[in-house]
Amino acid sequence: xxxxxNRDLVxxxxxxxxxxxxxxxxxxxxxTFAKQLGFSASVFGSIYALLPITGLVAKPLFGGLADRFKLxxxxxxxxxxxxxxxxxxxNFIPELDFNQxxxxxCNGDTFLNICSNSTFEYKGKDRNxxxxxxxxxxxxxxxxxMCRTWNINWKYCNQTIKPEExxxxxxxxxxxxxxxxxxxxxxxxxYPGSCLEIKVTxxxxxxxTKHKTFCDEYSFNMPCSVQCPNIPSLDEMIKNxxxxxxxxxxxxxxxxxxxxxxxxxxxxxxxIVVSIADAICFNLLGNDSNKDYGKQRMWGSxxxxxxxxSAGYLIDLFSHGSEIKDYSCIFYLxxxxxxxxxxxxxxxxxxxxxxxxxxVLEEIWSIVSESRVLVFAWWCVGAGMCTGVVxxxxxxxxxxxxxxxDLEWIKTLQGLMTGVQCFIGEMLFNFLSNNILxxxxxxxxxxxxxxxxxxxxxxxxxxxxxxxxxITEVLHGPSLGLCWPTMASYGDKVAPSGTKxxxxxxxxxxxxxxxxxxxxxxxxxxxxxxxxxTVFRIFSVxxxxxxxxxxxxxxxLRKIKAxxxxxxxxxxxxxxxxxDAILMTMSQExxxx
Numbered sequence: 001x002x003x004x005x006n007r008d009l010v011x012x013x014x015x016x017x018x019x020x021x022x023x024x025x026x027x028x029x030x031x032t033f034a035k036q037l038g039f040s041a042s043v044f045g046s047i048y049a050l051l052p053i054t055g056l057v058a059k060p061l062f063g064g065l066a067d068r069f070k071l072x073x074x075x076x077x078x079x080x081x082x083x084x085x086x087x088x089x090x091n092f093i094p095e096l097d098f099n100q101x102x103x104x105x106c107n108g109d110t111f112l113n114i115c116s117n118s119t120f121e122y123k124g125k126d127r128n129x130x131x132x133x134x135x136x137x138x139x140x141x142x143x144x145x146m147c148r149t150w151n152i153n154w155k156y157c158n159q160t161i162k163p164e165e166x167x168x169x170x171x172x173x174x175x176x177x178x179x180x181x182x183x184x185x186x187x188x189x190x191y192p193g194s195c196l197e198i199k200v201t202x203x204x205x206x207x208x209t210k211h212k213t214f215c216d217e218y219s220f221n222m223p224c225s226v227q228c229p230n231i232p233s234l235d236e237m238i239k240n241x242x243x244x245x246x247x248x249x250x251x252x253x254x255x256x257x258x259x260x261x262x263x264x265x266x267x268x269x270x271x272i273v274v275s276i277a278d279a280i281c282f283n284l285l286g287n288d289s290n291k292d293y294g295k296q297r298m299w300g301s302x303x304x305x306x307x308x309x310s311a312g313y314l315i316d317l318f319s320h321g322s323e324i325k326d327y328s329c330i331f332y333l334x335x336x337x338x339x340x341x342x343x344x345x346x347x348x349x350x351x352x353x354x355x356x357x358x359x360v361l362e363e364i365w366s367i368v369s370e371s372r373v374l375v376f377a378w379w380c381v382g383a384g385m386c387t388g389v390v391x392x393x394x395x396x397x398x399x400x401x402x403x404x405x406d407l408e409w410i411k412t413l414q415g416l417m418t419g420v421q422c423f424i425g426e427m428l429f430n431f432l433s434n435n436i437l438x439x440x441x442x443x444x445x446x447x448x449x450x451x452x453x454x455x456x457x458x459x460x461x462x463x464x465x466x467x468x469x470x471i472t473e474v475l476h477g478p479s480l481g482l483c484w485p486t487m488a489s490y491g492d493k494v495a496p497s498g499t500k501x502x503x504x505x506x507x508x509x510x511x512x513x514x515x516x517x518x519x520x521x522x523x524x525x526x527x528x529x530x531x532x533x534t535v536f537r538i539f540s541v542x543x544x545x546x547x548x549x550x551x552x553x554x555x556x557l558r559k560i561k562a563x564x565x566x567x568x569x570x571x572x573x574x575x576x577x578x579x580d581a582i583l584m585t586m587s588q589e590x591x592x593x
């Protein structure tokens with residue numbers, strides 16, 4: 001078996017494995033990482049709508065420079081290092097302190113009052129849960145009530161504190177336990193919304209012993225700040241309520257720009273590495289490019305699957321016992337994988353990669369302005385919009401659907417979803433992509449991608465138990481798993497000699513720079529204003545509408561007989577299988593697309 005192995009392709013396989021192992025889990029978990037940092041869906045959507053536009057500029061720019069000056073390998077390795085550094089920077093961005101002002105009152109029973117500009121209504125099942133409080137002990141009565149009545153294990157309770165020393169004490173942090181059935185929403189005149197009154201049954205510092213919170217001799221009334229990550233709907237209300245003021249603060253601005261610039265640099269690095277990698281891969285494959293391209297890229301799916309499952313489990317493992325997820329492990333996994341990627345990429349052979357001449361720009365323009373290429377670009381935008389939703393908001397939506405004990409293992413679930421996407425979805429369809437394209441042609445493949453995306457989005461909106469998403473992720477194969485080989489194969493076929501990296505950059509730029517950008521921006525806005533179920537149903541219908549317009553364009557092209565070979569593009573290849581029809585039997589020239 002190993003005697004038949006093409007040793008020149010081993011570094012290419014290794015690159016796809018380690019590069020996708022590094023970037024795949026990062027891109028999957030960055031949306032929920034940004035959410036934990038304190039960014040809303042609309043803010044995150046705006047940032048990630050900008051990023052593909054930077055890729056739209058960077059891909060053809062650096063791809064053209066690589067073609068012109070034969071700097072493919074140099075750019076390839078340099079931008080791998082750049083994106084690794086940019087990703088690592090994100091790990092050190094501090095979380096915003098989203099603490100809602102509240103009041104803790106104890107006079108017999110203990111109640112926590114949280115006031116908001118909006119009205120809160122809990123719709124989940126009744127269960128025992130907790131919020132994390134940070135309270136200011138401002139007088140001696142509060143101190144005696146906490147220490148003598150609650151008998152809580154606060155370090156100052158074991159010391160002799162004089163009344164005049166109260167103001168020197170640090171704030172007390174503890175978990176307040178209650179049952180959701182004891183949450184009551186009451187009107188509050190100072191607020192346009194309401195106040196939530198919660199009966200607290202016990203309290204504990206850290207993971208210590210729970211103590212009853214009944215006050216029989218001493219009463220107190222303390223100002224507190226509160227976080228409730230165990231109740232996502234309440235936590236979301238708190239964050240949304242404070243978001244109006246946070247953009248005005250220095251900490252928000254600093255975090256926002258650090259995250260923005262780290263995201264831009266990492267995305268540009270990924271865009272350049274991906275486009276040049278495809279050009280190098282097609283060059284190494286030579287005449288077998290259409291046959292074996294998917295077999296090279298499937299190693300990327302293996303990398304994402306293995307590291308994605310591992311990353312999800314490790315996040316939950318390192319976050320055990322804490323409401324806040326510890327994402328640091330995925331950044332260090334990324335660094336390890338990128339180090340191996342650089343080592344294997346340095347062994348790639350790029351000597352025979354064609355370099356472009358200035359005169360090819362006219363030929364490139366003639367290709368991108370050709371009617372069938374423009375129709376293909378329309379499809380790329382639609383497929384990119386659907387992909388942007390999956391990339392950036394699927395995990396966000398998964399957390400919206402998950403409540404209670406399942407939250408402890410939410411990252412493991414998301415990691416398993418990544419594994420199903422890669423091993424059962426992408427890997428299989430990358431391996432079979434050549435046979436599928438020969439069997440049904442590019443036009444039918446494009447249609448299949450949008451149809452499956454529509455079915456997939458509708459399934460998300462209807463499923464109640466997020467663990468069932470593991471079944472729907474099988475559809476990742478005939479959607480994104482088939483989408484990328486179709487685009488790359490098309491780009492290689494229409495590329496004149498010496499422009500492979502440039503054309504791959506243009507194709508990927510349209511897909512990401514326009515499609516993914518639009519999908520992310522629209523989805524972020526909708527997620528901020530509507531439920532996740534509604535948003536996914538909108539995109540399900542939208543995918544079918546986009547496909548209908550694509551079919552209409554194909555009928556128009558058939559009517560005007562806009563065949564590429566008739567327009568002088570003799571470099572275009574075509575499949576000649578008789579089944580390459582989307583509406584009716586089409587000409588052999590159309591089978592290129």
